[in-house]
Amino acid sequence: MKATRSPRRMVDQKQAVQPTLRNFAYEAIRNTIAQMDFYSTPDAIRLDERELAEQLGVSRTPIREALCVLAREGLVQSVARSGFFVMKKSRDEIVEMICAWASLESMAARLATERATDEELSSLKGLFEDADNADEGADEVYSDANFRFHQEILRLGGNTIIDGLTSGLLVHMKAIRRAALKQELRAERSRSEHSEIIHALKARDADLAGVLVRNHALGLATHVREHGLSRG
Amino acid sequence: MKATRSPRRMVDQKQAVQPTLRNFAYEAIRNTIAQMDFYSTPDAIRLDERELAEQLGVSRTPIREALCVLAREGLVQSVARSGFFVMKKSRDEIVEMICAWASLESMAARLATERATDEELSSLKGLFEDADNADEGADEVYSDANFRFHQEILRLGGNTIIDGLTSGLLVHMKAIRRAALKQELRAERSRSEHSEIIHALKARDADLAGVLVRNHALGLATHVREHGLSRG
Numbered sequence: 171m172k173a174t175r176s177p178r179r180m181v182d183q184k185q186a187v188q189p190t191l192r193n194f195a196y197e198a199i200r201n202t203i204a205q206m207d208f209y210s211t212p213d214a215i216r217l218d219e220r221e222l223a224e225q226l227g228v229s230r231t232p233i234r235e236a237l238c239v240l241a242r243e244g245l246v247q248s249v250a251r252s253g254f255f256v257m258k259k260s261r262d263e264i265v266e267m268i269c270a271w272a273s274l275e276s277m278a279a280r281l282a283t284e285r286a287t288d289e290e291l292s293s294l295k296g297l298f299e300d301a302d303n304a305d306e307g308a309d310e311v312y313s314d315a316n317f318r319f320h321q322e323i324l325r326l327g328g329n330t331i332i333d334g335l336t337s338g339l340l341v342h343m344k345a346i347r348r349a350a351l352k353q354e355l356r357a358e359r360s361r362s363e364h365s366e367i368i369h370a371l372k373a374r375d376a377d378l379a380g381v382l383v384r385n386h387a388l389g390l391a392t393h394v395r396e397h398g399l400s401r402g
Numbered sequence: 403m404k405a406t407r408s409p410r411r412m413v414d415q416k417q418a419v420q421p422t423l424r425n426f427a428y429e430a431i432r433n434t435i436a437q438m439d440f441y442s443t444p445d446a447i448r449l450d451e452r453e454l455a456e457q458l459g460v461s462r463t464p465i466r467e468a469l470c471v472l473a474r475e476g477l478v479q480s481v482a483r484s485g486f487f488v489m490k491k492s493r494d495e496i497v498e499m500i501c502a503w504a505s506l507e508s509m510a511a512r513l514a515t516e517r518a519t520d521e522e523l524s525s526l527k528g529l530f531e532d533a534d535n536a537d538e539g540a541d542e543v544y545s546d547a548n549f550r551f552h553q554e555i556l557r558l559g560g561n562t563i564i565d566g567l568t569s570g571l572l573v574h575m576k577a578i579r580r581a582a583l584k585q586e587l588r589a590e591r592s593r594s595e596h597s598e599i600i601h602a603l604k605a606r607d608a609d610l611a612g613v614l615v616r617n618h619a620l621g622l623a624t625h626v627r628e629h630g631l632s633r634g
Contacts (some may be wrong), residue, residue, distance in 0.1 A: 263562075269564070274505050277505035278507060335502060
C-alpha cells in the first residue's frame with residue numbers, strides 16, 4: 171500500500187445517502203420497541219409486519235428491511251415460519267450487558283466531573299421533580315426520569331465513542347431498568363443512590379462519582395442475577 | 403403487538419448465511435490494516451483496490467464491497483476521485499477512544515479477578531518472555547506481546563458484551579499502542595505498570611486491578627494528548 175499525502179476528512183458524501191423509507195421504518199420500529207416493557211412479561215413479543223406497515227403507512231418491503239437491520243443489531247430476532255420477535259436477552263446476558271454499561275457510564279461520570287457546568291449538574295436533580303410530585307402513574311414517571319438521568323450522565327461525559335457504544339444497548343437497558351424498578355426493593359434504593367451520585371458530581375470528585383455510578387449499575391446486575399426481571 | 407409464547411432462541415439460520423467472497427475480502431483487508439503501523443506516519447495510507455484484488459486472487463467487486471463495509475465501521479474512508487484510505491482518527495478522537503477502552507478493560511480486569519484461574523493469571527507474565535529475551539526487533543516483539551496482554555485481560559473477563567464493544571476499536575487500539583511504544587518515555591513505564599497489574603490480578607483485588615488497568619490506559623490517553631503519535 172502506498173503512503174501519500176492526501177486530505178484526511180474528505181469523506182465521500184454519496185456514502186452517507188441511505189434509502190429513506192427503510193431508515194424511517196427502522197427508527198419507528200426501534201422507538202416502538204423502546205416504549206415496550208418487554209422484560210416485565212415472560213411472553214415473547216411478536217412484531218407483526220402487516221400491522222407495522224399499516225401503522226407507518228408504508229409497504230412491507232421497508233418494514234422487512236428495517237427488521238433485518240434490527241436483527242443484525244440484536245434487537246429483534248427472526249424465527250423460522252413465525253416472523254420477527256423482540257429479542258429478549260437471557261438473565262446471564264442481561265447481567266453481562268449491565269456490567270459493560272456500568273463501566274462506560276462510570277467513565278462518563280468521571281469525565282462529567284471535569285466537563286459539565288454547575289448548572290448542568292444541578293439540573294440532574296430537577297429530572298425527578300415531576301416524579302416526586304406525581305400522584306397517579308408515579309412509577310412510570312419515575313422510570314422515565316430514571317432513564318433520562320442515566321442518559322444525561324452519558325451526555326455530560328461528552329465522549330462520542332462512549333455514546334456510540336452505549337447506543338446499541340440503550341433500548342435493552344431502558345426495558346431492564348423499567349422492569350427492575352417495578353420490583354419495590356429496587357426503587358427505594360435507586361432514589362437514595364441518585365442523590366449520592368449528584369452530590370459527588372457537584373463536588374467534582376471523579377473517583378467517587380465513578381465508583382458510585384459503577385456500584386449503582388452493578389447493584390442492578392446483582393438484583394437481576396438474584397431475582398430476574400419478569401413477574402410472570 | 404401481540405404477546406405470544408414462542409421459542410426464544412430459534413434464530414432463522416438463513417439469516418446467518420453471508421456472501422462468502424466479500425467476507426473473505428473483509429477479513430483479509432481488516433487483518434492487513436491491523437498489521438499496519440498507521441499512526442506512526444503522518445501520511446495517509448491508500449488501499450489500492452486492484453492491488454488487493456491481485457493479492458487475494460479475487461475480482462474487484464468483493465474488494466469494493468468489503469471496503470464499503472469497513473467504511474461503515476469507520477476503519478477506512480472513501481475519498482472522492484481518490485479511492486479508499488485507512489481512516490486515521492484525530493488526536494481528540496484517539497483520546498476519546500482510549501478513555502472508552504480504559505473503562506471496558508478495567509471492568510474486564512475486575513471480572514478476571516473472580517473468573518480467571520491462577521494458571522491463566524500466571525501465564526500473563528509469560529507473554530513478555532520472548533520480548534525480554536529478544537536481541538533484534540525487540541520493540542516489535544514487545545509491541546505484539548503488549549497487545550496480546552491487553553486482549554488476554556479482556557478474554558479473562560469473560561464478558562461477551564465487552565468483547566463485542568471492544569472488537570470495533572481493536573485495530574485502532576493496536577496501532578495506537580504500537581505507535582506510542584515507539585516513543586521511549588512510554589515503553590519503560592508500560593513495562594512496570596504491567597507487573598503491577600498482574601500482581602493485583604493474582605491477589606484477586608478487583609478494585610486495585612480495575613484502577614491500575616484504567617490508569618494504565620488513561621496514561622496512554624494523557625501521553626497522546628501531550629505528544630501525539632506520529633513522529634513525522
